[in-house]
Amino acid sequence: MREKSLKLLVTFHTTAGAMSMEKLCKRQEIPGRLIPVPRSITADCGMAWCTVPEQRSIMEALIAREGLDAENLHELMI
C-alpha cells in the first residue's frame, strides 16, 4: 500500500457533481483527483475529490461560487 497522508476529501450527491468539480479544478489548476469514497466516510458508493488539506478554503470558495453539488468536506489519513 502507498504511504498514507492527511487528505481533504469532497463528497457529492451525484456523479455529475463529482465531474463538475473535477472539471473546474483542472481548469483552475487545483491539484487533486477523483477517488472512490473511502468507507470510513460513508458506506455508500460514489466518488470523492481528493486534494491536500491546504486547499480547504479554495475548495469551499469554489463550491459556494459555482453552486456545486457537494455533500461534505472531510479530512482523513489515506
Add this chain to the structure above:
Amino acid sequence: MIYLDNAATTLKKPDAVIHAVVNAMQTMGNSGRSTHDEALAASRTIYDTREKLAAFFGCPRPDHVVFTANSTEALNIAINGTIGSGDHVISTDCEHNSVLRPLYRLEEQGASLSFTAADRQGRINYEDFARLITPRPRAIVCTHASNLTGNKLDLRRIGTIAKAHQLLFIVDASQTAGVFPIDMESLGIDILCFTGHKSLMAPQGTGGLCLREGVEVRPWKVGGTGVQTYLTQQPVEYPTRLEAGTLNGHGIAGLHASLSYIESVGMDAIRAHEEALTRRFYEGVRGIPGITIYGDFSTFDRAPIVSLNIGDLDSSLVSDELSCTYGIATRPGAHCAPRLHRALGTETQGAVRFSFNWFNTEAEVDAAVQAVKEVAAE
C-alpha cells in the same frame, strides 16, 4: 439509394460520430461506478455532453440535463412525473403518440385533457390555449414541429400563455433539436424533451430531457445509481433522480461528437440547406396533377418535411413503389399522429412523407420529384 426518411431517423451520420462510438466501445467503462481510467473516461464524456446540451438548449445547469433512450422515454418521464389525477392538461392535435399515449393513460387515471384543434392544413389557433384553461390547469404539452406536416408551432407564444397562467410547459423537440435554435429560458420552457437520432445526427438510443431549475419530476424508474447505495429511495438530486441504471455511454459519446459537428458546421447552415431542399422538393411536386400536399407552406420556417398523396392511391403502395423501382426511402401510412391525420382527412389513406437532412443533395431531391411525377402519371 436515396434516403428521405430523416424525420424517422437520420441514416447518414457524421464520420466523427461513428468514430466516437467505436472509440467509446473500445475504451469506456461504466460512468459513476468507479474511478479507474476507463470509468472516468465514461463519466467525463457524459458530463461534457451534459454541458454541451445545456449550452445548446439554454438549460440553466448541466446537472439538469437527464439522459434517456429517446424522446418517447423523455416525454413519459416528463408527463408521468409531473401530472397527476385531477390535473388538467392542454395539448394540440399536432402531437405524436409519444405525447398522446402518456396523456391518454393519465386521463384514465383521473386527469382531464383538452386539445387545440388543427385545421385542414394542420394549423392550430393559438387563442384556443387561453380558452381551454380550466380551474385546475397543470400543464401545456406540445410539439415544436409536427412529424407529419413539418408545421412549426410558435413556442414563444405558447410559453407566454403558459407563464401567464403558471402552467408547466413541456415541449417535444423531436423534429427540431439540432436544426432550430431552442432557448428554454427565453421561450419559457420548463421541460424540453429531445432525441439524438434524428436532426442531432447521433446514434439511436440517445435522447433526454432538460429541466428548468425548480421543476420537480417524480422518477418512474428507480435502481442503481453509483451513489447513495444504502438509501432505500431513489436519490432526489438531478440528474441521478431520473437516471437509474447504466447510461448509454457509447451512444452519448456519439451524441457528444454530433453536437461538436453541428457546432463546427453551424446550425444556421444546416437549417438553410434543409430549407432549400424542402423548398426545391415542394416547388417540384406542387404542380403535379393529382398531388395533395399536407401542411402550411405559406412559410418555410418549418421542419424539413413534405407529406403528400397521389390521387387516392394507398400511401403504402406509393412508398413501396418509390423504394422498389426508384430506390427512394420514404415513410408511408399513419405517422403515429392520429389526431392530425383526422384533421387532415388522411386517416384512411395515410400520407407519403419525404424528409430531408444535411447530407441530402439537390440531385437527390430532383430524382425524388421525377419519381413522384412518373408514379403520378401512371
